[in-house]
Amino acid sequence: ETGVTQTPRHLVMGMTNKKSLKCEQHLGHNAMYWYKQSAKKPLELMFVYNFKEQTENNSVPSRFSPECPNSSHLFLHLHTLQPEDSALYLCASSQAGYPNYGYTFGSGTRLTVV
Amino acid sequence: QQPVQSPQAVILREGEDAVINCSSSKALYSVHWYRQKHGEAPVFLMILLKGGEQKGHEKISASFNEKKQQSSLYLTASQLSYSGTYFCGTEREGGSQGNLIFGKGTKLSVKP
Numbered sequence: 001e002t003g004v005t006q007t008p009r010h011l012v013m014g015m016t017n018k019k020s021l022k023c024e025q026h027l028g029h030n031a032m033y034w035y036k037q038s039a040k041k042p043l044e045l046m047f048v049y050n051f052k053e054q055t056e057n058n059s060v061p062s063r064f065s066p067e068c069p070n071s072s073h074l075f076l077h078l079h080t081l082q083p084e085d086s087a088l089y090l091c092a093s094s095q096a097g098y099p100n101y102g103y104t105f106g107s108g109t110r111l112t113v114v
Numbered sequence: 115q116q117p118v119q120s121p122q123a124v125i126l127r128e129g130e131d132a133v134i135n136c137s138s139s140k141a142l143y144s145v146h147w148y149r150q151k152h153g154e155a156p157v158f159l160m161i162l163l164k165g166g167e168q169k170g171h172e173k174i175s176a177s178f179n180e181k182k183q184q185s186s187l188y189l190t191a192s193q194l195s196y197s198g199t200y201f202c203g204t205e206r207e208g209g210s211q212g213n214l215i216f217g218k219g220t221k222l223s224v225k226p
Contacts, residue, residue, distance in 0.1 A: 042199075042201070042219050043201055104158065105155035107154065
């Protein structure tokens with residue numbers, strides 16, 4: 001399998017649930033990102049990981065907790081979410097130091113909080 | 115600081131040209147351009163780096179005016195497959211690695 005794979009594709013969760021989104025990249029990249037895409041704020045940067053270290057937290061509420069166990073995997077742990085957190089969550093990866101190749105995005109997880 | 119894209123939407127007939135603009139109030143290190151079709155992931159088109167340059171592939175090209183902190187994406191002789199939402203993403207000069215901030219997008223519709 002190539003590219004960036006995100007699971008699940010769709011997720012419905014209650015406000016008291018705990019769930020996790022998974023992202024896996026097979027491109028040998030060393031940087032990974034979480035973006036939130038909603039109608040109000042398209043492609044909003046949430047977290048940046050370079051070489052497994054978190055280098056950016058774009059003022060994201062603590063109910064979102066990222067985890068990067070290795071350079072190929074990225075998780076987003078969710079708990080006590082609000083209905084306004086419903087959105088498409090996109091994972092992306094890139095090769096730091098090689099900007100000409102841009103970011104590769106996964107297909108996203110469509111999250112609905114009820 | 116989010117870059118500003120214009121126009122918000124544009125409708126073209128096949129074969130017509132379009133220009134999408136992206137501007138920032140901050141000094142930029144790079145500008146990325148992506149296209150996203152409905153229900154799909156954004157796809158990387160090209161990146162322009164500080165130093166002021168122009169790039170292109172096939173009938174899609176872009177320029178980066180470093181002094182004005184502006185980039186423009188040029189689509190010539192548009193095809194139906196060009197339809198989608200185009201996003202510019204900017205990295206600030208002196209900013210942290212990978213802090214790519216996207217504009218709100220320009221929805222392009224190409225009709226037969």
